[in-house]
Amino acid sequence: MSKRDTIFISHSTPQDNEFSIWIASRLELLGYKVWVDKNGLLGGERFWPTIQKAIDCSIKILFVYSKNILNSDGVLKPGIENELEYGKSIAIQNGLSDFIIPLHIDDSQYHLAIGMPNINHIPFTDNWAVGLKQLLRKLEKDEVPRNKELNSSSFSEWYENEYSSNISIKYNKRLYYSSWWGFRTLPPIFYIFRFRSSEQAKLVRDLNQSIPINLNNNLITSFEPNLIMTIEGRKDLFDNDITPDNVFVCNVKDLYYCDAFSNSFPTYNDSINAFKRLMMSVWNSFLRKKGLFKYEFSGRRLAYYKPQISNNKNDIRFVYPFSNGKRKKRKSLLGKYKSLLWHYAISANVLIDPFFCYLVKSHLVFTSDGKTPISDERKMHTYRRDKAKMFFNEEWRDLFLAMIQSLKDQDGKIIFPVTYDNDYIEFKEWPELFWSDFDYHDPNIPMSIDCISDYVEDSEILMYNDN
Incomplete structure (x- = not known):
């Protein structure tokens, strides 16, 4: 035997x-x-x-x-x-x-x-x-x-x-889309306010909710130099006006050079972390004001998705870049799955190097009514895996592009004010694009679930090809 x-x-x-x-x-x-x-x-x-x-x-x-x-x-x-x-x-x-x-x-x-x-x-x-x-x-x-x-x-x-042998490399010029979403305009200066206590800092945060700011213990980070700091009825903490102990002026471009910082607060790492937290506040505020709903994954990662509006207003139309207006696309950011609706969702990390941008990650969220995520986390996880396996590389690319295009204003720009004087951040129209002299045969196999992981924290760049 x-x-x-x-x-x-x-x-x-x-x-x-x-x-x-x-x-x-x-x-x-x-x-x-x-x-x-x-x-x-x-x-x-x-x-x-x-x-x-x-x-x-x-x-x-x-x-x-x-x-x-x-x-x-x-x-x-x-x-x-x-x-x-x-x-x-x-x-x-x-x-x-x-x-x-x-x-x-x-x-x-x-x-x-x-x-x-x-x-x-x-x-x-x-x-x-x-x-x-x-x-x-x-x-x-x-x-x-x-x-x-x-x-x-x-x-x-x-x-x-x-x-995997049918994925062959070819010598041919091709356009690739990354998952890096950068900026046309970014304010050159941000400010770190250090207060006597975290309670003071929280009150200042609450007074300035119309602009994106970040609260971290007794620190507030903002692009706005003149925060509102006047409040009535808190004589126990201050006499109407809150005065920070220190205000640190930080140059965004200095974040590329650790030698530009001293060993005292804010150090290089202090400034990097403060800027990243501020930019995540910008991200969250921007998407909420654009009408996107949020879903919290394990690990407190927030992903944002568009709710269902009506049967005829969920499609996004756009023209691919470098196509001379010839390659047009119509894409929906949601669809039916069993008795539910799936929604394309995005989350982000902030990158400093090689340039300032958001590293955007793709997710799927399932709702029962077009707005409210289902409460069963186990089913949510199973549905994400099952539905994601039906998507191809091209599908994920187009969903990402459609999401960005859906955030444009009537002038075709993606702008978000970050100060009271309307200083703004302008996002790029497309994610970072790369031309390559190498092409490959895409076998049209479903994209691996690892590429849309809902729970793995990393800073890898995801590449989508232009077919």
């Missing part, structure tokens, strides 16, 4: 390829011997004798459990059914306990396949990494053999060389 040392992955092709490739490569990197039908992944014919032989050598079958295991008639797909039934017979014949382990990757019911409700499922719906940890504990408990010295994955190499 063949030695059982292999983990067999049973999954629906092509719908669950992404997860299967991910789990296979992770297990291989951890030293496990993994078998996946590579020919099936490439869209070729599945050879049952080869699959049967692989199951004969397997110590576990990881069954990728999702709605995709059923065909359009709601019946288990023949290939999946054959693998499960053969696996069950092997388990009975050899007395193998927990031979089949379902990996539950969506919100499917537990009775899609016979016998599945009676088997413990490992949940991957909320977070793949958390599901992997639980799976590894199970494999270790059941003493599934692994090579602890192995730190590479032949499967990953195959994926790069074969599965």
Whole structure:
């Protein structure tokens, strides 16, 4: 009898390829011997004798459990059914306990396949990494053999060389859109006000709510040099006028040079952090005044989306840059998903280098009425993953471009006043654009969920191509 040392992955092709490739490569990197039908992944014919032989050598079958295991008639797909039934017979014949382990990757019911409700499922719906940890504990408990010295994955190499081989590089000029959204005009000076107490600073913040300012303990940062600081009825703190202990004048361009700052407050890091907090206040105030609604993700990241207005006012029309007015686009920032509505949403980080801009991240938010996000966070997470997998690279690019165009005023500009004298920040009409001498063949595969992560904090630039 063949030695059982292999983990067999049973999954629906092509719908669950992404997860299967991910789990296979992770297990291989951890030293496990993994078998996946590579020919099936490439869209070729599945050879049952080869699959049967692989199951004969397997110590576990990881069954990728999702709605995709059923065909359009709601019946288990023949290939999946054959693998499960053969696996069950092997388990009975050899007395193998927990031979089949379902990996539950969506919100499917537990009775899609016979016998599945009676088997413990490992949940991957909320977070793949958390599901992997639980799976590894199970494999270790059941003493599934692994090579602890192995730190590479032949499967990953195959994926790069074969599965992704249709993404070829070409020598051709092409326009790329980044996720960096910069400014045409930015005030050259900002101010840090230091007050005696955080209570004083909070009162000043409340007196100046018509302009974007940032409160941080006893510090206020603003582009406005003459904040309103007069209030009646607080003799316990001051005599009508609040006077800051210090006012620091900061040049925005100095943020590029750490040598421009001293070792006393505000240091280089103090100034950088104060500016970033101020620019996030600008971001939040600007989008709220444009009528966008906010949704708070875990980690307190705020994403903004457009509510549903009416059936005929949700489409955004624009013309692609460098197209001589010939490439026109009509794009909606929301749509139907099951009984809900999905909304394209954006969040941002502030970048200083290589230039001042917002690093914009893309998200999806789901509402029941076009305005109110659904309250079930787990369903929100599952819906985001399911819907996002239907989008292609081009889709995300156009949603981002449409969102920016939707924020223009009647003059076609994107302007936001930041002082009482109407000094303003003017946003660029497009994200940062890059021309390249290299092009590539886009295979029109759905964009990886990693590119629209709702919870990973980083400063990577996301690139969208211009088709």
